[in-house]
Amino acid sequence: MNETIRSQLNHRTIREFTQEKISEQTLNQLLEVANSTASSTHLQSYSMIRIVESELKQAISEIAKQEYLARVPELIIFIVDQYRNHQIGKEQGVDLEATSDMNTFTQGFTDACLAAQNLVIAAESLGLGTVYFGSILNDVPKLIQLLDLPQLTFPVVGVGLGFANQSPQLKPRLPIGTKFFTDKYEKKKDYLDLIKEYDQILNQYYDLRDTNNRVDTFRDQVVTKLRTSNPKRSQIVKHIQSQGFKI
Numbered sequence: 001m002n003e004t005i006r007s008q009l010n011h012r013t014i015r016e017f018t019q020e021k022i023s024e025q026t027l028n029q030l031l032e033v034a035n036s037t038a039s040s041t042h043l044q045s046y047s048m049i050r051i052v053e054s055e056l057k058q059a060i061s062e063i064a065k066q067e068y069l070a071r072v073p074e075l076i077i078f079i080v081d082q083y084r085n086h087q088i089g090k091e092q093g094v095d096l097e098a099t100s101d102m103n104t105f106t107q108g109f110t111d112a113c114l115a116a117q118n119l120v121i122a123a124e125s126l127g128l129g130t131v132y133f134g135s136i137l138n139d140v141p142k143l144i145q146l147l148d149l150p151q152l153t154f155p156v157v158g159v160g161l162g163f164a165n166q167s168p169q170l171k172p173r174l175p176i177g178t179k180f181f182t183d184k185y186e187k188k189k190d191y192l193d194l195i196k197e198y199d200q201i202l203n204q205y206y207d208l209r210d211t212n213n214r215v216d217t218f219r220d221q222v223v224t225k226l227r228t229s230n231p232k233r234s235q236i237v238k239h240i241q242s243q244g245f246k247i
């Protein structure tokens with residue numbers, strides 16, 4: 001097994017970090033990795049915002065309702081960015097309608113996710129810990145205001161990184177057979193039976209995020225998490241439209 005795969009198979013989210021700072025040189029290298037990510041039609045429809053002001057980080061942690069976000073040594077927010085390409089068109093006297101359509105939005109969203117994951121892989125390969133923050137979307141209008149996001153941009157996810165100050169267990173995943181198929185989608189007859197063993201394994205896992213509690217079985221997690229969906233988060237389409245996207 002090579003080092004990249006070893007590092008990827010060892011992935012675990014880190015939520016507590018030491019005070020040690022990541023050097024500017026390392027950070028720049030990680031940003032260059034993100035910048036080298038494949039991008040849909042090479043339009044590079046995403047951008048990254050490094051959060052350095054501590055009050056801003058604190059305000060974002062309040063949106064996320066995750067106090068540990070305020071303590072991450074580095075926080076990079078990945079956004080859909082069609083503003084840049086729209087401006088490039090405008091400066092040439094062309095109104096690029098397509099910069100606001102659903103297709104370019106999803107292209108930008110995918111680009112942003114891939115760049116974020118590329119940065120995460122690179123950071124972990126250097127022994128750094130990382131955490132994604134989807135929770136920054138708990139209050140999209142507030143985040144847009146804090147980051148001064150123009151029309152045709154949209155926040156996707158935050159990535160926190162630094163030197164780990166905790167050593168969580170590996171979080172077990174569903175058996176690969178439940179999510180890998182050949183040629184066509186395979187509807188399984190009895191999912192509960194298929195995940196029986198996984199449920200037991202997951203039930204032995206201690207989640208440091210949740211004050212060292214054992215996590216529920218996967219079947220219970222699915223029901224609990226999907227039942228308690230955040231009403232604000234389900235407004236996301238409205239916020240995407242407010243940013244000028246015609247979706």
Ligand SMILES: Cc1cc2nc3c(=O)[nH]c(=O)nc-3n(C[C@H](O)[C@H](O)[C@H](O)COP(=O)(O)O)c2cc1C
Nearest residue numbers: 011012013015066131132133134135136157171209
């Ligand atoms: C898109 C995305 C959003 C996430 N948002 C959060 C978050 O807001 N806060 C957090 O603590 N972890 C967040 N996570 C981390 C997941 O909880 C974590 O990846 C998952 O529980 C599996 O654990 P592991 O990464 O340690 O294997 C997010 C992960 C992804 C991919």
